[in-house]
Amino acid sequence: MKxxxxxxxxxxxxxxxxxIARLALRPLAVLAGEIEKRSDSRLDPxxxxxxxxxxxxxxxxxxxxxxxxxxxxDGERAFATNAAHELRSPVAVALAQVQRLRIETTDPTAxxxxxxxxxxxxxxxxxxxxxxxxxxxxxxxxxxxxxQDLVQLLGLILDEMASDPSRATRLQxxxxxxxxxxxxxxxxxxxxxxxxxxxxxxHAPADSPITITLSPDGxxxxxxxxxxxxxxxxxxxxxxxxxxxTDSTGxxxxxxxxxxxxxxxxxxxxxxAPIPGKTSGFEAVFRLPLAPSHQPAQAFSP
Numbered sequence: 001m002k003x004x005x006x007x008x009x010x011x012x013x014x015x016x017x018x019x020i021a022r023l024a025l026r027p028l029a030v031l032a033g034e035i036e037k038r039s040d041s042r043l044d045p046x047x048x049x050x051x052x053x054x055x056x057x058x059x060x061x062x063x064x065x066x067x068x069x070x071x072x073x074d075g076e077r078a079f080a081t082n083a084a085h086e087l088r089s090p091v092a093v094a095l096a097q098v099q100r101l102r103i104e105t106t107d108p109t110a111x112x113x114x115x116x117x118x119x120x121x122x123x124x125x126x127x128x129x130x131x132x133x134x135x136x137x138x139x140x141x142x143x144x145x146x147x148q149d150l151v152q153l154l155g156l157i158l159d160e161m162a163s164d165p166s167r168a169t170r171l172q173x174x175x176x177x178x179x180x181x182x183x184x185x186x187x188x189x190x191x192x193x194x195x196x197x198x199x200x201x202x203h204a205p206a207d208s209p210i211t212i213t214l215s216p217d218g219x220x221x222x223x224x225x226x227x228x229x230x231x232x233x234x235x236x237x238x239x240x241x242x243x244x245x246t247d248s249t250g251x252x253x254x255x256x257x258x259x260x261x262x263x264x265x266x267x268x269x270x271x272x273a274p275i276p277g278k279t280s281g282f283e284a285v286f287r288l289p290l291a292p293s294h295q296p297a298q299a300f301s302p
Contacts, residue, residue, distance in 0.1 A: 027055050035062070043070040073138075084131040091128060095121040130253045133191050137257045141188045142264030147181040147291030153189045154214055157197070167201060174213040182218050182288040184265045192261050192269075193220060195254040196284045200224035203282070218267075219287040226282040229273040237271055255284075262286055 034046045043066045048059040098121060102114045154175065162168040200210045204224035211223040229237075236242045238259040241252035255271070262269040267288040275281035 027051055031055060031059065038066065043067075043073075084128050084135065087124075087128050088132075091121060091125050095125060127251055130251050130257070133195070133257050134253055136187070136191070137260045137264075140264060141185055141191075142261050143266065144183050144185045144188075147183050148186055148189065150180040150182055150184075150189065150214060150218065150220070150288070151175050152179075153186055154193055154212075154220065157190055157193050158212070161194075161197065170201065170207065170210050171197070172209050172211045174211075176214060176216045178216060180214060180216055180218055181291040182265075182267075183291050184267075184288055188261050188265060192258045192286050195258050196220070196222040196286060199254050199284070200282070217287075218290050219285055221283060221285050223275055223281060223283045226273065226280065228280055229282065234271055234273050238269065258284075258286065262288075 031046070031051070038044075038046075045063040045066065046059050048056045048063075051059060095118065098114060098118045102111065102118065105111055105114060158171065158173060161171065197210065197212065200222050201224075203226060204210060208225045211221070213221040213223075215221070238255045239252075240256040242256075255269070259269045265288060267286065270285045270287070272283040272285070273281070275283045
């Protein structure tokens with residue numbers, strides 16, 4: 001009987017100690033949960049009102065660090081945004097002047113130099129546009145308070161791209177007949193969809209078709225012919241500037257921006273190479289959660 005009573009007492013003591021330890025460590029678990037919620041897009045201070053004295057001091061120091069970090073990040077984002085804005089107009093003016101010079105020049109050697117200069121300015125214009133998108137993505141653009149009709153938003157993006165006949169003939173589009181509602185900022189959706197389509201046009205063989213499909217469940221699929229990409233490279237395509245190290249025609253920002261906005265919108269970006277069920281090709285899938293269908297979509301004007 002005594003060994004049984006001893007085991008019972010030890011069991012009860014163990015359970016009591018475990019309970020006390022859990023209660024004592026609960027504030028740490030709460031603090032850990034609050035820290036886990038923070039990221040470079042959310043650095044608001046942690047509320048320490050209900051914490052014990054020891055944790056309150058730790059949280060105060062942590063909040064001071066996050067404030068300094070937020071100020072540093074805001075400064076970097078402001079600089080990138082301002083620099084891109086300041087560069088946009090001079091680049092546009094320089095490009096217009098070069099195009100005019102090309103029309104007025106007949107010398108073959110000069111025309112060759114003008115062509116290279118025009119290409120460089122076009123590339124710089126593209127980089128400025130990407131930097132502005134990057135600044136917006138890192139500032140937290142993504143979610144919206146009201147649901148948007150993705151069919152309408154994608155239609156506006158495609159209409160804009162259709163102004164270039166050489167591109168319009170390559171786009172094979174499949175849209176649902178019913179509205180697809182999701183809570184995403186219209187500009188954020190335009191940035192992601194535009195970048196995915198531009199990426200497909202840029203990296204696919206010339207004149208090859210680009211298939212764009214929006215499904216009723218909120219998934220945008222952009223497919224283009226491409227050779228198989230190594231798995232390690234595929235996983236790194238959403239890293240900032242990674243593509244620039246492997247492909248000199250890109251900036252290495254487009255897929256990074258898309259992935260960031262997707263996560264901030266509560267969705268996901270998935271890259272497949274080869275296309276599922278095939279032996280080649282590249283597919284980018286941008287999936288968003290659907291908004292309740294009983295809520296009307298917010299009208300959007302370009």
